[in-house]
Amino acid sequence: METLSSDGSLSLYFDLKKGEKADLEVVAQAAIDWVAALRAVAQEIDPDTSIRVEIVDAIEGSLSLNTVLDFLEAQAAKFDDGASQHWRLKKIAVALAVFVVFTGAPTYDFYFGDDTKELSAEDRKRIDELIELTKNKPAVEEKKREFFKALERDPSIKGVGVTEKRGRIPAVIIPSTEFAERSGLWQIYTEEEPRKRISHQIIKVQLITPTLVHRARAWRFQAPGMPEFSAIMRDEKFLSALKENHLEEHLRIGIPMTLRLQIEERNEGGIWVPKRRVVTEVISPKPI
Secondary structure, eight states: OOOOSOOEEEEEEEEOOOOOOOOOOOOOOOOHHHHHHHHHHHHHOOOOOOEEEEEEEHHHHEEEEEEEEEEHHHHHHHTTTHHHHHHHHHHHHHHHHHOSSSOOHHHHHHHHHGGGOOOOOHHHHHHHHHTTTTTTTTTHHHHHHHHHHHTTTTEOOOOOOOOSSEEEEEEEEEEEEGGHHHTTTEEEEEEESSSSSEEEEEEEEEEEOOOOOOOOOOOEOOTTSSOEEEEEOHHHHHHHHHHOOSSSSSOTTOOOOEEEEEEEEETEEEEEEEEEEEEEEEEEEEOO
């Protein structure tokens, strides 16, 4: 596996609608809010962390904002061979605390894909501890909401994600359908924690086992760095194209696919456990 840098690099990835360009004013505001959210999280995790924006790269159909987290302690200990992994764990924790609404062993692999496969159990425990420092902190929640509120203003932005590597598409992209909820527009305050929730995510997978019937049946998939999972196939257009052999690529075991998933979760002892997954849309391969 390629060794990933521990230099503090993070890329904020905007997934754009085909043929459309992002509103520069919205991207600029989102960039400001992204850095502000990172700073708020980093302040809770490590008050000595500084963050700078380095460069903006644009390619067709997407936009990446590359940022660098500078750990002041790193400058004093840059010759310590064991320190780089310590800083990298902080970086991952800062990025995840802005994006995720739950933690747990699969979460890092789910969001960063192959980037975090080599993390040890001790590393993952340390990330959990760092993210825990940011929970229920008003300053952090406010900056996170402002970031997603900024994204809502541009309909050309259909998703957002984060990755360690420049030029790499994130393993998971948060779709624009979730921006309103994450910005607090649909947030409902109750005295008790909700027992169930439904989320929507776009995820890249490999096909493990198809069910080749024109009905809503379970298929098996695997996302990078995650265990296999089942999801009910409910994309009627895809099933019809499959029946008529009208897909842009022949279906086979191991074929890369991009899915829009609806995930139903239940709160069990404070941990959100997936109970049901539904494929609402097969983004690729497409019908022809």
